[in-house]
Amino acid sequence: MKHIMMKTTATAALCLAAGGALAQEVTLTIESWRAEDQAIWDDTLIPAFEESHPDINLEFTPTAPTEYNAALNARLEGGTAGDLITCRSFDGSLPLFQRGQLADISDLEGLSNFPDFAKAAWSTDDGESTFCVPMASVIHGFIYNADAFDELGLEEPQTVEEFFAVLDAIKADGTYIPLAMGSADQWEAATMAYTNIGPNYWKGEEGRQALIEGEAKFTDEEFVAPYEQMARWSDYMGSAYQAQSYSDSQNLFTLGRAAIYPAGSWEITGFSDQAFFEMGAFPPPVPAEGDTCYISDHTDIGIGMNADTDHPEAARTFLEWVASAEFAALYTNALPGFFSLSNAEFEVENPLAQEFISFREECESTVRVASQILSRGEPNTWNTMWVNSANVLNDTMTPQEAAADLQQGLESWYEPQQD
Incomplete structure (x- = not known):
């Protein structure tokens, strides 16, 4: 509070200099x-x-x-x-x-x-x-129906392998849609999927800065790997997820029909008001046990x-x-x-x-990978990421094709990526 005290002292001095006038x-x-x-x-x-x-x-x-x-x-x-x-x-x-x-x-x-x-x-x-x-900032991760997890005897997954084991258990039970995620609006696929789980693969700021400096490419394995994980999500997203909007996904989760919601923390207020069940949250599972955890703390x-x-x-x-x-x-x-x-x-x-804020204690923070510098030209990298991420979820583009298209667009106008 030092700066406030200094301001107060300075203000008082000015008032005295003005003869006490307000x-x-x-x-x-x-x-x-x-x-x-x-x-x-x-x-x-x-x-x-x-x-x-x-x-x-x-x-x-x-x-x-x-x-x-x-x-x-x-x-x-x-x-x-x-x-x-x-x-x-x-x-x-x-x-x-x-x-x-x-x-x-x-x-x-x-x-x-x-x-x-x-x-x-x-x-x-x-x-x-x-x-x-x-x-x-807003923090990304996964919100889950804690009552459903208790009912099915599930625990928060720490690794990608554990994450898919949880999804398999929810799917086998049949009571809940494992993932409340759709691809109709596209932006969620980039925001709550690719740039949510991606930092664990490209090591947060290290990978983002490497792209900016031209030392890494979207076709590198660490940028393809998140798409490879996402390609597996479609088995758990429920029927007709391709036509499912953002609000549809919100409703599926808050009505108790889905067990896990790939999330941004901005959902907390609405979900707390609407959901009738206990909720929990976990950060993006790491690729392997012992790996450093990274979060999109955007x-x-x-x-x-x-x-x-x-x-x-x-x-x-x-x-x-x-x-x-x-x-x-x-x-x-x-x-x-x-x-x-x-x-x-x-x-x-x-x-x-x-x-959500406790994720900062165990994970390194980064921001959305295309938010700075990399989306200043045309084609806009962030907008392309929307489309390609949804296409991967829809199985109309392979992870390699999605990454190659991102890289081709970036190279077409961004000089550090043209070497």
């Missing part, structure tokens, strides 16, 4: 794509900040997720955007900084509370400038300052608060499944969220 009250508006968080901001976060900063008012003014990028760009260009900008990670926000629309906040004291991998999501490629404070959301705000000092005061231990605890517990990236220690209240 600072002018200002209102800061916050741009965001997470309209579903309105109540969290209105009922928890804003009151907590305003209590300790009575001269700064906050207004949370979100836009629908599908409209956010276009609407934000238009407001920034027209000079009507909010003072504070909620930031998508990596290339989702870097262009805003490059156009001078997000301020450089590299000297913000609170940034020292975050590990380098967290700040990298909102920094320039060379790491010289940071333009958003990390707010939260830097998802940050917040920065509009370079044209009329209230830069107030905006920086708010960003310092976002970087504090107080905010880390409030945000993580108000929105279970979105985990602060801060080094601060605090108690996580939701039991399922506790399980």
